[in-house]
Amino acid sequence: QVQLVESGGGSVQAGGSLRLSCAASGRTFSMYAMGWFRQAPGKEREFVGGITRSGASTYVSDSTKGRFTISRDNAKNTVYLEMNSLQPEDTAVYYCAARGGGIYSLSSYDYNYWGQGTQVTVSS
Numbered sequence: 001q002v003q004l005v006e007s008g009g010g011s012v013q014a015g016g017s018l019r020l021s022c023a024a025s026g027r028t029f030s031m032y033a034m035g036w037f038r039q040a041p042g043k044e045r046e047f048v049g050g051i052t053r054s055g056a057s058t059y060v061s062d063s064t065k066g067r068f069t070i071s072r073d074n075a076k077n078t079v080y081l082e083m084n085s086l087q088p089e090d091t092a093v094y095y096c097a098a099r100g101g102g103i104y105s106l107s108s109y110d111y112n113y114w115g116q117g118t119q120v121t122v123s124s
Contacts, residue, residue, distance in 0.1 A: 001025075001113075002029070002098045002113040003025040004098060004113055005022070005023050005024075005115055006116065007021050009118030009119045009120045010119075010120070011121040012120075012121075012123070014087055015085060016122070017083060017084045018086065018120060019082050020080065020083065020094055020096075020120075021079075022036075022079045022096030022115055023076075024079075026077070029098075031053060032098040032099060033053050033098070034053075034070075034099070034104065035050040035097045035108075036070060037094070038090075038093065038094045039093050039117075040093075043092075045095070046092075047061055048064055048081065049104075050104025050105070050106070051104060052104060053102045055071065058071070059106075064083075070082075079096055081094065081096075083120070087122060088122050089122075090120060090122050091122050093117040094119075095116075096114075
């Protein structure tokens with residue numbers, strides 16, 4: 001079992017930055033690949049990016065490439081989502097998720113554990 005708790009969301013103006021954190025319980029965090037997803041009102045949950053269990057490989061979606069960065073600290077059982085140059089279209093609830101095995105997936109169906117989400121609001 002893995003419990004995930006996101007933090008760091010908030011309200012910013014366009015062009016601003018936020019850093020989301022996702023803290024995991026348990027001693028097996030390093031066994032899980034991690035993903036970040038977001039869901040805006042009235043829209044489907046969208047894959048933002050993922051990171052392998054070692055942190056050696058990351059991937060971010062085309063809509064966030066060059067602005068968002070994913071990292072993890074296995075010693076702290078935490079994964080991060082650094083978001084820069086935020087735009088109003090980035091407004092959503094952001095979720096982190098854990099997937100057994102070494103590689104992330106772009107599909108939310110492949111993740112076993114989810115956090116409760118943290119709201120990010122970007123105003124123009």
